[in-house]
Amino acid sequence: MHINITPLAFLLYIISTSHASLAKNTKVTQEVNKHFSGSSHTNNWAVLVCTSRFWFNYRHVANALSVYRSVKRLGIPDSQIILMLADDMACNPRNPRPGKVYNNKDQAIDVYGSDVEVDYRGYEVTAENFIRVLTGRLPADAPRSKRLSTDDRSNILVYMTGHGGEDFLKFQDAEEISNVELADAFEQMWQRRRYHELLFIIDTCQAVSMFKRFYSPNIMAIASSQVGEDSLSHHVDPAIGVYIIDRYTYHLLEFLERVSPGSKETMEQLFKVCPKHQCISTPGFSTHLFSRPISRTLISDFFGSVRDVDVTDWSFTAKPNPEVVDTNKRTKASGNESANRRYSYSQQFVTKDSTSDRLGTVENTPHPLVGIASSIFLCLMVATVMKTLIS
């Protein structure tokens, strides 16, 4: 019987190597698992939109600002938060506490504060601007603070609050955005790979209708009420006479207060926030477009800005590069003229004579005939004036 040596040797090799790596097996499993359920995003962004204005919609502004504070506390920097508010609460003449916006009648936290950065305020909060921010179709001179500069490894949290209806959301009493437009905006974002994963939270009446039409991958959505239900507000602040926060956001904040930047709460727990007996409306969820299981998706994937830190146990010393030119000493030894040349203001602009450094080049000096003619004319003028005055 002829025994084939090769598969036997191969099998032996496998067994021997796997025996050696048994100790590392669990770590490998973890790594492999992480690739399938851990998020591979590298940066976090948040778009927080409050679509109402006027004093009696105080609670919507408080909603948005509270989520803003939570998201900031959990680590997303202001440069990666787009906050769109009408911003007419803090300095409203009806606000008895000027410059402050509270989300609870015990006035525990001033969610406005002195470090709030509202990117779109007042009448800039329009449906058009919201879609432009999402899709990135802003004019070339839009400042960086108004741009959503995300890439294909960005996780975005989109939180919207305001007055909504079936299949639409009202923007500042003047216009509305429909769920189809929103779904198309997200599809545009996906086609240009402007997000890695997106969590969409909406706290309005009949909120589920807004995410019904989503069709782009990697979107998870949470809504505070079903179609036909109204999202209700939580409590009135008798000092100011308006409702100060909405129920869903109130309970969302209670949940988020237990979350810290490194904690491992998952989306499954987030979905349990504000059940019907607390919220009166039934929250709705959409996970069919999301690729990872929600029991393994962390809250901090969307609400915080967690960085994977690799702690090494080795070090190295940085040596100064001898080729670097010391620009403080403009000696002839450097010999690098372009590093030493000072730029003047006019040279930065491309003009017709930008090739020439100085003013009054050959093109600029007028014809000598002009000089002669002008001086003759001036003399003539002076002579005539003298003649007129004297005679």
Add this chain to the structure above:
Amino acid sequence: MYEICALFVGIGLRMWLFRMPRVLLWISSRPEIETPLTSWGRLIEGEALMRNSQSYQNKHSYHGSTLLLALISYLNLNAPSSVEILFIASDVISAVALYLFAQKFLRKELKSQKECKEKLFKGVSSILIKPEHVSKVPTIICALYMCNPFSLATCISKSSVTFNNLFLALFLLSAVQGSIWQMAFYVALSTYETLYPVQLLLATGLCAWKYQEKPSTLKICYLKSLACFTFWMALILTLSFLCEPTTSSLLSHYKFILSAPDQTPNVGVFWYFFTEVFDHFHTFFICVFQINVLIYSIPMSIKLKSHPVFLVFMLIAITGIFKSYPSVGDASLWLCLLPLWSHTFSYLRYPSVTGAMLLTSTILCPVMWHMWINAHSANANFYFAATLAYTTALVLITTDTAMAYLNWHVRIREGLKPCVAGTSEKAVLRLMN
């Protein structure tokens, strides 16, 4: 002697005000004083544009004439302090020219009054021109021009209306001297800057005909003045073309004056109307407004054929009120000449009303501007109302002066009191032809 004092006071005031940067800044931003056509800031911007890109044709930049830009940019580059001296000198020469003009004019009027003594009614000697007029009025005019706030503001803001006033003052002086070449020269210069003094050609012929030493017919005077004007204009335009060799820049400032595209508020009547007019009526109304400036010259030249200096006064006044971009500097020239007709002041119908109106509207204009632009508690209507009151005051002064002048000429023939009612005498209006 007093006029020398007035000159020095004026020079001192100007030099003192030039040293105060806050005053300069405030005055240069007043819309009553600086217009898109004449402002100094725009001239400097045009100069900078010309240096960097060789073309200053920009909607928000300089719209004046090329030669002025060339002269000022040359001076600014080589001797920046001489620009202030240029403006002060221009004002001084204007004042001196007005003084000499008033003196010569009143002397000639006195002389012709004496020659026509027999044609005058008995008993009118109280309203005739007297020798004290000849000695006092020129001093008053010189002092008025040097020290009145309108011309001070115009000089301080370095607006090119100063030069326009200089040319018009020298024109007046050469008019009473009767020399056509000089008159045509100054008309050409001021027509080159702002288009409207071309109406003064009508007066040039008349002045030459009246004041020339050797008498000639009116037709020859007109032809000669037209020929001289054409020669000087051709010379100036050639020089301008040499400075900036593009045909578009040659007439661009005329296009700006005629089409008045810039609706920045000023003391004129154009801006408010043209912010509201529909586009398809725009050309029509531009034509209407421009005709309004120029049309009065022909009937007035016919009526005031033998009073050419008064004709020039009226033309300068009407141009200064109705032109497309007026400023208070345009008004300061002819307001200073009002004392020339002081012998007719007893026939002014409402001098205190118009004087008060002018004073009130002058004070009200900056107030309304502040309320509109800075305090946001008024709107353009408030400011336009104030400038309309100012314009109306000037118009009323002009018409009242004209009426008083003509009335005076009737009264010295017919006597101080009009005809007795119930008689068969008819009143015939006849001027001192």
